[in-house]
Amino acid sequence: MKRFFLIAGLALLTLGSTSLAQSAYFSNSKEWLRKAEACRPELSYQTISPARTVRSVQDAKAFQGWRMEDAGSTDILFNEPFKKHPSITLDFGNHYTGFLTFSIKPFGLVAADAPVRLKFTFAEVPGELNTPLEPYKGGLARSWVQDEIVTITSVPHEMTIPRRLSGRYLKIELLGISGSFDFVFDKLTFKAQTSVTNEAPALASTTEPLIQDIYKVGLNTLKECMQTVYEDGPKRDRRLWIGDLYLEALANAYTFKNHELTKHCLYLLAAFANDEGLLHATLLEKPQPHPQYGTHTLDYCLIYNVALLEYLKETGDTETAADLWPVAVRQIKLALRQFSPDWIYDMDKQPQYWLVFDWKDGYDRQASMQGLTIFALQHSYELAKRLGKEKEAGEWLTIAGKMQKAARRHFYDKTLGVMVSGKDRQVSYLSQVWMILSNTLSKKEGAKAMATVMSMPDACYPGCPYAYHYVIEALLQCGMPQEARNLITGYWGSMVKRGADTFWEVYDPNNDYxxxxxxxxxxxxxxAWSCTPVYFINKYPEIFQK
Structure with missing residues (x-):
C-alpha cells in the first residue's frame, strides 16, 4: 500500500511543488514555518577513512545468505594498480551517512588516453552487494539503490559524488579503461554527518552484554537518522514521517536530548497540514520543505498529538505546545467523524484513510484503530490539562469512555480472553496492544490477552520493529517486564547477532527476504522506528540494566 501512496504522492508533488504553499486551514502556518526554520539543527561532520578491505562470502546461515570476511589492508587501493584488483570492497567499520570524496592519479608515467569509468556501490548490509538488480523487481524507484557510475576524462582527478550516501560497505568496480593506462587512488574519505552532538548516557556495569550491544546499535540507528529532520531512513526514504518522529523523539529524550530537532519537526508538519487541517503523514525538505501531497495516515495524525504531549512533558515548552494546540484539536475532530453512531471505527466510511500500524500482510487494523483513537483522546486531554484548555477538550474523555464500552461489546471475545478484529474476527498481537495501551483492557485482562496471543501459533504477529515497540509498551503496562525484556533480547538481539550495525526497517526472524x-x-x-530499545533500556533500568 505504501508503494501506491509514494507513487501517487510524487505525482501530486509534481503538480503542487511550484507553490509549496503552507496550510490554508491554519492562519498561523506561515509563522509556524518561520519558527521551524529558526530551530533547524546544524549538522556536525566527521571524516572517516575505510578500515579494511573485505570479500563477500556466501553463507546459508548468514543474514540473507551473505557475510563479509577480512581481506586485508586498504593499502592496495593506494599502492597497487587498480587493474590488479578491478573490484574492491571497502569496509568503513560502521554505518555512516554523508558524502564520498576520492581522487585518482596515474600509476607510472603513462598518461590516460581514454576515460576511466568506475562504479561505486554503497550498501548497508552484505546482501545488497551480492543480489542481481536487473531486471529490477522493486515497487519503489530503482534510483534508491546506491550505485553510481562515474566517468573520468582526465587523470589526476578529484571529486565528491553529489549524492548523499548511507551504509557501511563500498564496492568499487572498474567498468572501462585504456589498455595502456592504469591508476591508483590517491585519496578516499567519507564525510559523515548527523545533528547529534551530545553523548548518550552510559549503561550500568550490571547490564547484560547483549543488551549493551542492542543499546550501541540502537544509538547508532538513532544518530544516523537524526539529520536536519528525524529521517525515517538515511538511505530511503530520507524524509520525515510522523510515526518515526514520535518514536525517535522518545528515544532522543532518553539519550541525545536534542529537543530543538523535535520542535523543528513538530512545527514543520503543522505548517503543511492540508486545507481541512489534516496533517500529511510525511514531509520532504528539498528543494524547499513540502509535504508529500495527498499522503495521509489517520493513525499517524493522532500519534502527532501524543508526540506533542511528550515534547511538552520533556521540555516544559508550553509556548510551542500552546502554539500547536489547534492542530491537535483538529486531528481529533477529523478522526471522530470516521466512527459509527455506536462509536465503532468504520473501516468503510468515506473518506477512507491509509492506516499504518505495521508492515504485515493480512493484518486487520479495525480494533487497533479503535484502541489508538481512545489512546489519543486520553493523551490529548492530558495535553489540554497541562495547557489549561480543558474546556476546549470538551467531551473527549466521555467519548473515550463510550469507545471503550463499544470496543468491549464489539471486539472482546470473553471465551478466549482476547480482542478480535474485522469481519473474520482475526486475533493479532496489535489488537491486544492498542486495547491495553488505551486502558480498554484492565491490567489483568491485558496480561491474559498477551499471554494467550503469544502462545497462539496462528495469531497475526508483527512484521516490523515499529509494531514491536508498542508490544513492549503494552507488556510493561500490564505487568509483564520479563516478557518485555525477552522480546527486546530475542527480536532486536537477533538482529545484532546477525550482524546489524543499525536496526532494520522490517525484520521477521522467519524470513530474511x-x-x-x-x-x-x-x-x-x-x-528510525527501529531504534527504541534505547528508550526502554534507559527509562526502565531496573528491568534492562540488571
Missing part, C-alpha cells in the same frame, strides 16, 4: 516493496534490496537497513 521480507520486503513491503517486493525486493529486499530496497529495504532500509537503518530505520
Amino acid at each position: 521480507l520486503s513491503p516493496y517486493g525486493f529486499f534490496v530496497i529495504n532500509s537497513y537503518c530505520h
